[in-house]
Amino acid sequence: MSIPALDMKAPYRELKPELDAAYARFMESGWYVLGEETRAFETEYAAYCGVGHCVGVSNGLDALHLALRAFGIGPGDEVIVPSNTYIATWLAVTYAGATLIPVEPDRNTFNIDPARIESAVTPRTRAIMPVHLYGQPADMDPIMEIADRHGLKVIEDNAQAQGARYKGRRTGGLGHAAAHSFYPGKNLGAMGEAGAVTTSDPAIAEKIRVLRNYGSQVKYHNQYKGYNNRIDELQAAFLRVKLGHLDVWNLRRQQRARQYLEGLRDCANIVLPPVPDWAQPVWHQFVIRLADRDAVQQRLTAAGTGTLVHYPIPPHLSQAYADLGWGRGAFPIAEEMAATVLSLPMGPHLSSDDAAKVVEALHG
Numbered sequence: 168m169s170i171p172a173l174d175m176k177a178p179y180r181e182l183k184p185e186l187d188a189a190y191a192r193f194m195e196s197g198w199y200v201l202g203e204e205t206r207a208f209e210t211e212y213a214a215y216c217g218v219g220h221c222v223g224v225s226n227g228l229d230a231l232h233l234a235l236r237a238f239g240i241g242p243g244d245e246v247i248v249p250s251n252t253y254i255a256t257w258l259a260v261t262y263a264g265a266t267l268i269p270v271e272p273d274r275n276t277f278n279i280d281p282a283r284i285e286s287a288v289t290p291r292t293r294a295i296m297p298v299h300l301y302g303q304p305a306d307m308d309p310i311m312e313i314a315d316r317h318g319l320k321v322i323e324d325n326a327q328a329q330g331a332r333y334k335g336r337r338t339g340g341l342g343h344a345a346a347h348s349f350y351p352g353k354n355l356g357a358m359g360e361a362g363a364v365t366t367s368d369p370a371i372a373e374k375i376r377v378l379r380n381y382g383s384q385v386k387y388h389n390q391y392k393g394y395n396n397r398i399d400e401l402q403a404a405f406l407r408v409k410l411g412h413l414d415v416w417n418l419r420r421q422q423r424a425r426q427y428l429e430g431l432r433d434c435a436n437i438v439l440p441p442v443p444d445w446a447q448p449v450w451h452q453f454v455i456r457l458a459d460r461d462a463v464q465q466r467l468t469a470a471g472t473g474t475l476v477h478y479p480i481p482p483h484l485s486q487a488y489a490d491l492g493w494g495r496g497a498f499p500i501a502e503e504m505a506a507t508v509l510s511l512p513m514g515p516h517l518s519s520d521d522a523a524k525v526v527e528a529l530h531g
């Protein structure tokens with residue numbers, strides 16, 4: 168591909184001296200799990216999200232799962248999730264033993280439609296898990312209002328939106344807790360697996376701190392049947408370096424997104440992602456919709472432009488969830504998204520020239 172969907176080598180090329188120094192510091196420290204790098208990253212990332220607490224964990228899925236566990240959500244409890252999301256959001260609820268209640272997205276924003284949430288609430292509902300999909304914040308105010316009215320917890324899935332803002336406030340600090348993934352391709356990516364939970368609730372932070380480490384606060388004294396969901400010191404060290412560049416890298420994504428939005432405005436066959444005036448997205452993906460998606464994708468591939476589909480199969484139609492019996496037609500908006508979405512090349516290292524070439528290819 169002459170223009171890759173995402174350039175995975177460029178981050179190291181840009182930050183080599185800083186990342187190499189972090190690696191050397193880590194190697195010489197003689198301390199490899201849950202140490203000074205983790206503590207420093209947690210402090211720095213909590214401040215970035217505008218919350219009191221951050222707990223570094225093994226990955227984003229575990230972060231979602233630990234947040235559910237910390238709120239005591241388990242078998243018999245219902246959790247409202249988007250029908251249109253990456254399957255990890257659903258798997259976390261399944262891990263916790265709770266029941267999935269999918270709610271359809273707003274066609275315009277891809278995100279969970281707040282107007283559809285209330286009718287999904289039952290006496291068993293315990294939590295809502297909005298996802299800031301593609302780096303676009305979900306409409307949190309009405310979600311928090313519904314949660315307050317029914318005594319529900321809101322756990323943000325902020326895996327794709329580090330640095331995004333909703334009405335001026337950073338995602339990851341809007342709900343009762345938020346789960347973050349630092350998978351390498353995310354906006355804030357480690358050089359391996361990592362994740363975190365942020366929250367303003369000190370008791371929840373403390374419970375997650377204990378649960379991630381075998382349920383023990385004092386070595387060999389286990390309060391809970393916990394997990395090994397610890398974050399590596401090496402990843403925390405790398406994340407501290409990359410956090411220092413996140414805002415600038417997000418700004419570059421925003422510049423490329425503006426280029427796409429302007430350049431593709433006159434393409435009658437393309438539905439562009441709308442940006443509500445309260446949203447400051449960070450464009451984890453730039454996703455267009457097309458009736459003839461597969462043909463356009465093939466044409467771009469032949470021209471050397473890499474694109475991706477996030478996601479070709481909605482969770483309810485994946486084989487993994489066949490047991491729940493939701494067939495085709497159960498969540499038609501999520502299905503329509505899966506059939507029409509196309510992610511254009513995007514990332515902090517996509518050049519303005521390459522974005523212009525993508526725009527040109529889409530006109531062809």
Ligand SMILES: *Cc1c(COP(=O)(O)O)cnc(C)c1O
Nearest residue numbers: 226227228253255256326348350
């Ligand atoms: C990546 C992602 C996750 C899971 O993160 P991992 O670190 O891969 O476990 C969860 N939810 C969403 C929306 C994601 O994009």
